[in-house]
Amino acid sequence: MRGLAGEKTLLKRLNRAAILRLVWEQPGVSRSGVAQTIGITKSTVSQLVAELHDEGWLSSDLPDVGSTPGRPSIPLHLNAGALALIGVELGVEGINAVAVDPRGQVLARAHAAGQHATVAGALTALEGCVATLRRSAPLRARTVLGVGVGVPGPVDVARGMLLHAPNLGWRNIALQRMLDERLGGLGRVFVDNDANLAVFAEYMFGAHRHSADLLYVYISDGIGGGLILGHGLYRGRVGFAGEIGHINVLPNGPRCSCGSRGCAETLFSWRALHATVRGHTGRDLEPCELRAAVDAGDRALHALVTQAGKHLGLFLGTLANVFDPKVLIVGGPITDLSRLILEPAQAEMQRRMFGAEFRSVQLERCAFSTDACAIGAAGYAFHALLQNKTDDLPRLLETTLH
Numbered sequence: 001m002r003g004l005a006g007e008k009t010l011l012k013r014l015n016r017a018a019i020l021r022l023v024w025e026q027p028g029v030s031r032s033g034v035a036q037t038i039g040i041t042k043s044t045v046s047q048l049v050a051e052l053h054d055e056g057w058l059s060s061d062l063p064d065v066g067s068t069p070g071r072p073s074i075p076l077h078l079n080a081g082a083l084a085l086i087g088v089e090l091g092v093e094g095i096n097a098v099a100v101d102p103r104g105q106v107l108a109r110a111h112a113a114g115q116h117a118t119v120a121g122a123l124t125a126l127e128g129c130v131a132t133l134r135r136s137a138p139l140r141a142r143t144v145l146g147v148g149v150g151v152p153g154p155v156d157v158a159r160g161m162l163l164h165a166p167n168l169g170w171r172n173i174a175l176q177r178m179l180d181e182r183l184g185g186l187g188r189v190f191v192d193n194d195a196n197l198a199v200f201a202e203y204m205f206g207a208h209r210h211s212a213d214l215l216y217v218y219i220s221d222g223i224g225g226g227l228i229l230g231h232g233l234y235r236g237r238v239g240f241a242g243e244i245g246h247i248n249v250l251p252n253g254p255r256c257s258c259g260s261r262g263c264a265e266t267l268f269s270w271r272a273l274h275a276t277v278r279g280h281t282g283r284d285l286e287p288c289e290l291r292a293a294v295d296a297g298d299r300a301l302h303a304l305v306t307q308a309g310k311h312l313g314l315f316l317g318t319l320a321n322v323f324d325p326k327v328l329i330v331g332g333p334i335t336d337l338s339r340l341i342l343e344p345a346q347a348e349m350q351r352r353m354f355g356a357e358f359r360s361v362q363l364e365r366c367a368f369s370t371d372a373c374a375i376g377a378a379g380y381a382f383h384a385l386l387q388n389k390t391d392d393l394p395r396l397l398e399t400t401l402h
């Protein structure tokens with residue numbers, strides 16, 4: 001049985017974790033704001049904040065002298081100079097790894113280009129990227145709180161299994177165990193689907209920070225979705241939620257890799273549009289080159305891009321009818337076409353939405369470009385640590401930063 005001293009220690013750990021969580025949610029919160037929100041006395045808050053400050057978890061701004069009479073309140077912040085998170089995208093084209101501070105500012109980057117023939121080869125390259133980040137100057141003085149890894153396929157998070165990554169040719173890989181073995185000692189490692197993690201770049205660090213519901217559509221060679229509903233990631237029963245690339249948009253459309261016809265991926269993934277454009281021009285155009293050609297007056301290319309935008313809008317209208325979100329965020333290389341594709345998509349989406357006279361859904365381009373998955377993976381690791389009320393964060397807090 002846990003004695004009274006043990007109970008007190010546990011309570012203290014939980015209160016320390018609750019303070020950190022609140023300071024992240026409300027940067028600049030005062031000690032009295034903490035006391036009110038958490039429901040503990042001001043003197044306890046002052047004592048715990050002083051400890052967290054001395055240990056390097058928190059920093060304080062100088063008092064805002066002159067604003068209010070009496071004792072000025074001191075805004076509290078997480079100590080961005082002492083903490084870091086690592087996020088990795090293990091993608092089809094290679095590995096993109098970043099280290100960020102608790103505000104999402106990128107501190108260091110590492111890349112490994114090219115597809116790796118084996119899982120072991122890919123993980124060795126990933127380990128190398130993480131080691132490069134660890135050696136970088138900004139990370140030498142920081143504590144890494146956790147690591148997030150995004151992969152291009154559904155993940156059964158409860159079992160730590162990557163179920164299927166068709167573009168890598170991987171199936172049933174015990175990725176969580178393998179990553180724990182290789183990255184042990186860097187805090188907890190979280191692995192999940194790439195689009196599931198990309199939405200956390202916006203949720204943790206973006207313009208829609210802390211929105212209760214966010215929908216993110218990632219359009220690259222494939223199309224994936226990340227759904228945050230009621231502040232939580234929605235994965236579905238096994239991990240297949242958000243596999244929106246195979247929503248049917250055109251019943252007798254082009255044949256899809258999944259065996260069906262006219263899936264979203266066959267119509268407006270970057271791979272599909274790129275192939276259509278190559279068929280038309282005989283050239284491999286990057287999104288920015290395609291945009292330049294349309295802007296220069298190529299009407300046939302303009303029509304192709306507009307048609308892709310309309311199909312995208314029809315598809316987004318379906319998502320808007322299911323989820324009724326405030327904002328839909330679109331990311332991936334196709335968004336480099338910018339208004340050329342997003343304007344017809346927005347117009348078509350509004351047309352397809354039920355009850356459009358009562359609501360509008362804002363279509364926005366992801367602010368994190370090609371780093372969305374890696375930054376989101378770091379953000380997810382941070383979110384998971386902050387939200388785990390009884391285990392990770394209190395335990396992390398027992399490690400001394402300096």
Ligand SMILES: [Zn+2]
Binds near residue numbers: 246256260261263
């Ligand atoms: Zn399909």
